[in-house]
Amino acid sequence: MGIQERKIRHKEDLRKRILEAAKKLFLTAGYEATSIRKIAKEIEFSPTTIYLYYKDKSDIIYALHQEGFQMMRQSFQPLMQVESPFERLKALGKCYINFAFTHPDFYELMFVMKDPMEYLEISCVETSWEEGERVFDFLLQTVRDCQDKGYFNGLDTKHVAMEAWASVHGMCALYVSGHLKSMMKVVFGDENHERMIEDAFRVLVHYLESTK
Amino acid sequence: MGIQERKIRHKEDLRKRILEAAKKLFLTAGYEATSIRKIAKEIEFSPTTIYLYYKDKSDIIYALHQEGFQMMRQSFQPLMQVESPFERLKALGKCYINFAFTHPDFYELMFVMKDPMEYLEISCVETSWEEGERVFDFLLQTVRDCQDKGYFNGLDTKHVAMEAWASVHGMCALYVSGHLKSMMKVVFGDENHERMIEDAFRVLVHYLESTK
DNA sequence: AAAATTAATGAACAGTGTTAACTTTTTCAA
């Protein structure tokens, strides 16, 4: 019986173990397959126990959502040291794409899926989106720094930042959803679609560079 | 009893009626709420009857997916008449965004959701994506025409087209998923997010224009 | 009219999120 053992094994921070089980299921089997009952089986508890630690499924999914943003911010850490604003902007874009490529499930959860967004629309109001805010603020500041160096002349900082985000997000979203792959299979006959993202990104960088 | 009546009312093209019921549910209540049982109730038939006309739920969803692409291509029809390639490219972008704004559910189905994409990965192989192909081919040709007029010098047609698509898709995806709204609420304090898309699009057009 | 084919259905399987009522375990004061 595993019932006796698991009481000896740290029964504290059960909340954390629920989240880890959810993450494991989410990364190996996807969002749909991450059910309350499977999480419960994973941690050897009754399904209803989970509701003592998380309000509902959205609550668990949102916890993973937040974890994703912490991971992303951590991967952006080295960019702080990049002196040149424009080099920093380019590196930010590359880093963002790299995150989506290495953690496609997290990327989808953070920037594509509606569920976590609807959750924080309903429940918590203020403390919610602050991780995402910090990431966007960093982009905003970098664009401002670029403008100080003569880039993006006559353009609004917010609009430039939004366009940059949308462009890179568009590439990542088409990649993680499989639309890029399907499209390229039909139009170009099965090419390397990761390479295509790199090429499209180079075109974007070319545009940005030309504003100086 | 409605059972007697519906036999008198056209019992032919039941396949079409299933699709219309599915569309109605999809547009009013969303993808998740579009269940086989609800479709069945809508057309006053047993749930199992639906399986005599469609392979499974994905099959129905993919039929809507195709319908969306026909709608989109129809909305692109007037663009054929635009003489100037660059004006046509700009109009294409505006038209694309307009489609996403007026048919957000269809846009999500066509360009965001994984389900229809996974469906045609498994089942049909050739005839599948041809509607989407036509749309992208039109973009490719328009970019080529722009290059003949001196735009996008030294850049690869495919890469320019892909970057343009990704940029505009990024804006639309962030809009329909609600991420733009949430982000702007926190960062800029609840501004008009439809206006923001327009502004970001203007920045993109500025970049494209600068290549001449 | 009887047989064969087609169309439609009812019941069931294996899942899902979630809640209410109940039981077990732990805590803590008398």
Place this chain on the structure above:
DNA sequence: TTGAAAAAGTTAACACTGTTCATTAATTTT
């Protein structure tokens, strides 16, 4: 140490989901 209060966990159930199989009803053909 015992007994009550509080906390933790579980069982059973509700209302759904997609999907399949065996069976019935309707239609067509012989």
